Amino acid sequence: MAKILVTGGLGYIGSHTVVELIQSGYDVVIVDNLSNSEQTVLDGIEAITGVRPVFEQLDICDEKAFQACLTKYPHIDAVIHFAAYKAVGESVEKSLDYYRNNVFGLIQLLTLMRKNNIPNIIFSSSCTVYGQPDKLPIDESAPRKPATSPYGNTKQMCEDIIHDAVVSYHDIKAVLLRYFNPIGAHPSAKIGELPKGVPNNLVPFITQTAAGIRKELSVFGDDYNTPDGSAIRDYIYVVDLAKAHVKAMQRLLSGENKAEVEVFNLGTGQGVSVLELVKTFMKATGMNLPYKIVGRRSGDTEQVWADNTRAEKELGWTATTPLDEVLRSAWNWEKQVRGL
Ligand code: NAD
Numbered sequence: 001m002a003k004i005l006v007t008g009g010l011g012y013i014g015s016h017t018v019v020e021l022i023q024s025g026y027d028v029v030i031v032d033n034l035s036n037s038e039q040t041v042l043d044g045i046e047a048i049t050g051v052r053p054v055f056e057q058l059d060i061c062d063e064k065a066f067q068a069c070l071t072k073y074p075h076i077d078a079v080i081h082f083a084a085y086k087a088v089g090e091s092v093e094k095s096l097d098y099y100r101n102n103v104f105g106l107i108q109l110l111t112l113m114r115k116n117n118i119p120n121i122i123f124s125s126s127c128t129v130y131g132q133p134d135k136l137p138i139d140e141s142a143p144r145k146p147a148t149s150p151y152g153n154t155k156q157m158c159e160d161i162i163h164d165a166v167v168s169y170h171d172i173k174a175v176l177l178r179y180f181n182p183i184g185a186h187p188s189a190k191i192g193e194l195p196k197g198v199p200n201n202l203v204p205f206i207t208q209t210a211a212g213i214r215k216e217l218s219v220f221g222d223d224y225n226t227p228d229g230s231a232i233r234d235y236i237y238v239v240d241l242a243k244a245h246v247k248a249m250q251r252l253l254s255g256e257n258k259a260e261v262e263v264f265n266l267g268t269g270q271g272v273s274v275l276e277l278v279k280t281f282m283k284a285t286g287m288n289l290p291y292k293i294v295g296r297r298s299g300d301t302e303q304v305w306a307d308n309t310r311a312e313k314e315l316g317w318t319a320t321t322p323l324d325e326v327l328r329s330a331w332n333w334e335k336q337v338r339g340l
């Protein structure tokens, strides 16, 4: 079976994808510098799959260490590239760190892929590249808007670098996956999201509030031009998202791709407002969730959801898990982490 290198494979989306890859029979090599994850994630992956994947702790920006790893594990068929920094606010404070890790890290990876004859890459991009779109739902032909943060800019730059490298050399094929809002945890509650400090994202904040770690949720804005006034997003279950990577991998490895670079939106195709999500959480878990309405968060877009038609048609993939089940998985994970 094909051998897949997963950068950032101990992180949130990486770990769920590693589980799906192993369960689909792939051989997995994980590289991660643990800058935003714990080595114990390997125990969770092993508990779910019965397989402990190879793990090398290294920074992908460290050329020597990365090449040594590729020498140790030769004949890699493809890379899934998750390793990056992802906090939008922090990227404004530490822009050079973000450009170095996300943009230089990718250049290093592509250079070493060419040197070591690794012909396929799947890249983690984001719906953030669309900004506030002119029409909804958003399909892949929608224009990218100027980035509103260094993080968003790194995603646009990385997409462009991959395009340009493919055009220059024609020895790498790429799939760019634009994730909408990944949420939830594995149904086993053995792996999930491990945010450090106060969570910026909505669902970890909700589960920590329900667990009593945060006093109340602040709902950022109820004066948007949406049915209930709160902002709308497309929340995609992380396990469904992970499965899309397996589909994209099968497509690349079997040569079914129709272009050297393909782009896919990965969302549910359904927009859900903050207040709807809060209510669904309470109903699904039976937990009370204290919340208050506060002003809008600066930089937020009003409403964003995906047109998934291309992923459906070309990858044969759709997100199938209902939102209440997804939110229960997030809550079960929070309870497991807190020993509740
Ligand atoms: P995460 O922080 O949980 O995982 C990233 C992993 O990469 C971490 O384990 C971290 O330790 C590792 N890493 C970071 N820099 C590294 C380096 N230089 N060398 C080796 N390892 C390194 O993040 P995630 O939520 O799993 O996101 C994965 C990818 O998906 C990222 O590229 C992110 O930008 C992208 N993405 C995430 C979201 C989201 O909401 N989580 C949305 C859109 C896109």
Ligand code: UD1
Pocket (backbone or CB within 6 Å): 086, 088, 089, 126, 127, 128, 152, 180, 181, 182, 200, 201, 202, 203, 205, 217, 218, 219, 220, 221, 231, 232, 233, 274, 297, 299, 300, 301
């Ligand atoms: C953010 C990032 C985006 C990234 C995504 C997933 C910004 C501007 N964008 O998207 O680049 O791809 O995370 O990591 O940060 N909300 C509250 N209260 C909270 C937290 C959030 O009301 O305590 C609201 C937000 O205003 C938003 C929705 O919940 O309307 C979702 O927020 P969040 O989970 O942070 O994701 P995004 O802002 O969509």
